[in-house]
Amino acid sequence: MTTVPSPCINWCDMNPENGYCRGCYRTLTEIADWSELSNAEKLKVWSQLENRKPQAAQ
Known part of the structure; x- marks a missing residue:
């Protein structure tokens, strides 16, 4: 099984x-x-990252 990669x-x-x-x-x-x-938890985190970008880009 492949592991979901880190967004780091x-x-x-x-x-x-x-x-x-x-x-x-x-x-x-x-x-x-x-x-x-x-992997399911990692994918959930990944799904939230795009929504966080405008908030974090400061």
Whole structure:
């Protein structure tokens, strides 16, 4: 079974205003837990990232 890839782009900078990484748009909890998440949980995170981009791009 293939694992869902991480959205990490190696630009780790947390936005203190909304709690999202400016590189991958995940929260610290999502980043820390990534390796333990199921593929379904990872896909759920991925589905939320596009909506976070306008909020995180500051």
